[in-house]
Amino acid sequence: MELALPITVYWDLAPCAPSDDSLLRICDEILECRPLILQLYDPSSVLNEGVCAILERFKRSSVAVSLTLSNACLSSLAETSRADLGVKELLGACDTLDSLRDFSQISELGVAFYVNTTNWRDLPEVVSLCRERGIKRLVLPMQRLYHGEEPFLLNRENQGILEHALVAVGGVSDFRLTIHDPFLWRAFNPGIPFPQGGCQAANTMIAISPDGGVYPCPTFPVRLGEIGATSLKNIILSPVKKVLRSKIVRYPASCDNCDEVAVCRGGCRGRSYVKYGSYEDVDDACR
Amino acid sequence: MSKVFRNPDVLWRRESDDSDVSQEEAVAAILFSGGSMLSLNEFGIELWEMCDGQTVDEIVTTLMSEFEVDEDVLRSDIQDFLNSLFQKGFIRYE
Numbered sequence: 001m002e003l004a005l006p007i008t009v010y011w012d013l014a015p016c017a018p019s020d021d022s023l024l025r026i027c028d029e030i031l032e033c034r035p036l037i038l039q040l041y042d043p044s045s046v047l048n049e050g051v052c053a054i055l056e057r058f059k060r061s062s063v064a065v066s067l068t069l070s071n072a073c074l075s076s077l078a079e080t081s082r083a084d085l086g087v088k089e090l091l092g093a094c095d096t097l098d099s100l101r102d103f104s105q106i107s108e109l110g111v112a113f114y115v116n117t118t119n120w121r122d123l124p125e126v127v128s129l130c131r132e133r134g135i136k137r138l139v140l141p142m143q144r145l146y147h148g149e150e151p152f153l154l155n156r157e158n159q160g161i162l163e164h165a166l167v168a169v170g171g172v173s174d175f176r177l178t179i180h181d182p183f184l185w186r187a188f189n190p191g192i193p194f195p196q197g198g199c200q201a202a203n204t205m206i207a208i209s210p211d212g213g214v215y216p217c218p219t220f221p222v223r224l225g226e227i228g229a230t231s232l233k234n235i236i237l238s239p240v241k242k243v244l245r246s247k248i249v250r251y252p253a254s255c256d257n258c259d260e261v262a263v264c265r266g267g268c269r270g271r272s273y274v275k276y277g278s279y280e281d282v283d284d285a286c287r
Numbered sequence: 288m289s290k291v292f293r294n295p296d297v298l299w300r301r302e303s304d305d306s307d308v309s310q311e312e313a314v315a316a317i318l319f320s321g322g323s324m325l326s327l328n329e330f331g332i333e334l335w336e337m338c339d340g341q342t343v344d345e346i347v348t349t350l351m352s353e354f355e356v357d358e359d360v361l362r363s364d365i366q367d368f369l370n371s372l373f374q375k376g377f378i379r380y381e
Contacts, residue, residue: 001326004302007319036298036319064298178322195322204324 001197002249005236006206007036010218012144014210015043017050022228026208027057029232033206038065041141043093045072047081055085064088068112068141071103091139097122100129110137110176115184116152124165127172139178142218143271146209151219151271153285154183162187180219182264183285191263198265202245206236216244220270247279254282288342289380291369293335296320297377301332318377325375334368338378343369 009030017023030038038058042051047069058065066089074082074092082090094100095114103111113119113126130138143152154162163186166172172188179185182194196204201216202224208214212227214235222244225235235241251266267283275284297320316332318325327335337346347362354361372378 001314001317001324003317007298007300007317007324034300034303036300062300176321197324 002245003203005033005035005233006202006204008039008205009033009035009037010039010142010205010207011041012208012210012218013040013042013044013050016048017042017044017210019049019053022212023050023054024057026212026227026232027054029227030208031057031061031063032231032233033236035063037088038063039068040065041068041093042073043070045070046076047073055087059086066091068093068139071099074103074109089137091137094126095119097125097129100126103133109135110139111135112139112141114143115140115181116143117150120152120154120158120162121165123162124169127166127175128169131170131174136174137176138172140181140184142180144209144218145221145270145274146213146215146218148221148274151268151274153181153268153271153283154187155285155287159183159187159285163190181285182267183283186263193263194265196265198251199248199269201248201270202236202241203249206232208232216241216248217270219268221274244279252280252282254280258286260286288344290340290342291338291346292340292379292381293338294320294377294379299335320375320377323375325372325377331368334365335372338369338372 040054055065065087067085067087068091071092071094089110091110091112092103093112093114094103095116096119100111100113111130115123145151166188177188179188185194201220205217206214207216207218208227214224214227214232216222216224224241224244225238248269251261255261255266264286267286269279272281272283273279275281297318299316299318301316302314313328314326315329316327316335318327318335334346337349343365346365347358350361350365351358369378
């Protein structure tokens with residue numbers, strides 16, 4: 001289903017974003033687009049005024065806010081402070097086993113584990129550690145590829161290795177998982193089709209980078225516009241966005257005769273775009 | 288008779304006229320929960336909004352006044368719709 005306005009907005013803040021009018025203007029522009037969910041990420045080590053001002057703005061709205069904070073920031077928050085944030089979900093950001101071990105021992109929190117080339121083999125231990133601590137919510141966030149970063153992918157062989165390793169630690173059926181990468185999904189949920197019906201970049205989701213750039217999703221580094229130069233809603237309704245969407249709404253033609261397309265839905269289109277600079281190439285994780 | 292309630296974890300919104308996205312059938316609203324999205328037409332969203340503690344009989348009675356349709360047909364349509372919402376976990380009965 002193609003939507004005029006996204007249901008999820010990803011907004012990555014710059015560290016220690018000050019509370020100023022520009023942040024609140026972005027809040028209002030997001031609200032004008034009537035999303036259902038705001039995925040807000042703040043890498044700061046302490047809870048700063050900017051985040052507090054944003055959360056205050058959204059408290060009066062129907063938008064469900066999922067807030068991801070650094071472990072240091074979470075550790076500095078008392079239980080009452082966490083409750084006062086008024087968010088639907090609070091996640092702690094980790095990307096190493098050590099950072100997960102240091103993770104505040106708070107079972108009601110979820111973990112956002114940023115998977116990359118060096119840590120993907122740790123995922124079974126991540127699952128075990130979370131289980132030991134009573135943490136049942138695990139998110140494997142989308143890669144942030146705003147600035148030409150090298151995309152991470154699991155090739156077919158490593159998907160199989162991960163799948164078996166996850167089975168060996170008892171599987172993940174007791175977790176509430178969010179996995180955006182269709183091939184990571186396959187390792188965690190073998191045989192179960194990826195649930196999102198193909199790439200949702202610039203359809204059900206839109207992303208705002210720390211510098212105010214607007215992207216189809218955090219993994220799709222095609223800048224659609226910039227907040228401040230024009231409104232978020234105008235960017236979302238713009239021909240630029242519609243043309244991009246029309247190019248990715250269907251999986252690549254080379255997937256046409258593939259038996260697995262019903263499961264992977266054409267893979268990550270942003271990742272293949274980064275690799276090949278084309279909207280029509282196959283995600284390398286499929287190979 | 289049991290009452291029908293929306294699952295409070297389901298996020299939903301009415302769709303506005305901002306869209307010039309062509310759809311086979313007009314989408315009046317979308318529901319979203321746990322990664323699943325469901326589109327509703329006008330009849331669907333009206334029914335969804337009535338899932339606020341009313342019984343199926345009460346919903347049928349209300350909608351009978353709006354539609355010129357055989358009650359059995361309407362009841363069957365309503366029950367089919369509620370069954371699909373229940374299977375997706377979007378509503379619960381109490």
